[in-house]
Amino acid sequence: MRRLKAILISVAAIIALFLLFSPIETKAANAYVIDETGTLSAQEVLRLNSLAEEISLRQECGVYVIITRDQHGYSESQYAKGIFMNYDCGYGEKDGASGVLLAIAKDESYFDSTAYGAAKDTFNTSRLDNLNALTFDYLSNGDWSGAVEAFIRQCDRDLTDSGYHYYVPQYTDPAIDQHIVTTSPEQRRKAWLRSLPIAALFSALISLIATFFMKSKNINTGIATEANRYLVKNGVKIRFSQDNFINKTRTVTTVHRDSGGGGSSGGGHSYHSSGFSSSSGGRHF
């Protein structure tokens, strides 16, 4: 009874740890326009999201607008990039994600735009500056819905005008982007909290192994399986020894060396030291 009680308390403690540190946040799939502040009405979000989704799929380039309460702890120069990475933006798989983002921190009246992946070829600093200028006009007049729509439609025009096509770039230093992800205190806190249940599980398992090891020290009996120490000196005598060669097999593996050319249709690879392009700087409105 006492043992059962102890086991039940342990199980309850582990379950409590899991509940305490259950995952905090998940991001909805196919979200192109996200408003965490409630500035846009639900209908506006729905309409603008449909517009952004249509353009994104047609152009094969994700077009995003994300309105956050604050800058999530990012510096102004890293804000848009951090939001892009942490909201899993981009058309295509993670390594080949391509997209452009307008990030607005409402409480700080700050916004900036950035582009990632293949979209970087279209949305260079100049175009991003133009997008920022366009957005500024709307935001400074309090027209949030207009700002978002104008940004999305201008992105569509820029993509068409620049002859954009989707491809998977090769990065020489993807760690730069990883660094951006981890520089946000807010994101770091969330990632940390998400990791804690797994840490608790592993701690419990390792602890269980350690405790069983401690228990095993209470028993040191064991059946002997060999008699090595009772071998007579020079007691091993080989009377017959024969090594017969049977056959030889040969396996040839051809090494395919990458010539470095070719790749995506319609164009060659582009090499980037990092995935992002940036505007000259975000703006306060």
Place this chain on the structure above:
Amino acid sequence: MAEQLSNYQCPNCGGPLRFDPATQKLKCEYCESLFTQEEVDQFYRAKEEAAAAAGTEQQWETDTGEWSSDEENHMRAYSCPSCGAQLIADENTAVTICPYCNNPTVVAGQFVAKKPQFVLPFKLDKDQAVEILNKFYQGKPLLPGAFKEHNHIEEIKGVYVPFWLYNGVMEADMTFKAERVNQFTHGDDIVTETSHFQILRKGTVTFSGVPADASSKMPDEYMDAIEPFDYNELKDFDTMYMAGYMADSYDVDSEQDRARAERRMKQTTIDQISATVNGYTSVVPIRSDVKLVDGAAAYAFLPVWLLCTTWNGKNYLFAVNGQSGKITGEMPTDAVLFVRYWLIITLVLFILAGVVLYFMGGGFL
């Protein structure tokens, strides 16, 4: 040996003599005089003229023998109605508690024990054995505190445990499959050449003194765990070494016990023959025919300090090699302590992991 020797009375004061492990001599409990067996032998030989001609010297050419009537007269047999142990001791050694099951109602039994060929005298005395047992309790955080407190450590008993010591020659005929891999680069190709071999080995492996306890009451895993015994100190059996100790009669004969020793010898034979196959990338034994071709067993008493204690209705046995001091035993685990340690370690690891993850930059998700 003169027949009076088995009385082990002090030539000086007539008090009982006991074998003293520290000096390896017979010691008088009253006047603390020390005697070698030869000295005692000589004393009685001079005193007893008729006995000198009696010629009771034993020749031990077989694995077991019979006790002389004199030896039998001065030995006592006991049996445990609880576990069935058949114990013998010299007449001066009182057997009141079964060393195997802690049963206090040991009764006098019929003397049917076989005489061993060899005996390995105790080297450790009781105090040393108790000290070893006390040390064994240390560093066991899950051991219930009450177990140590209620453990009657003073009741540790010196017991000569019956053993069969097997000498044998194992003959092995083994076949192996072996591969030798050679890898090299040729242009853009990586070429892997694997040569296949069939390896044949035949040979013999000789063993001496593979022990197997001959008592069905003694758990095999205990006696295997307190090996090895140093056979260089084996003596021809003499009742002198029994003074102050008890012995268990064997109830597993050499044929019944043989399988244990053969299993160990077979494994070592396979290992030794396999070790002669060298120079290959991989070696897999595909056939092994290993059998005993020549074997003999000697009957010996080996020294073991035993403590059997009861806790929460269950018997716990500890055995200490009376020669080397190696100890073995099974101790209970406190379930509450187990859970407490588990939770504490979990908590500590969790906090450590949390701190490390935080400084790593937020974890791994």
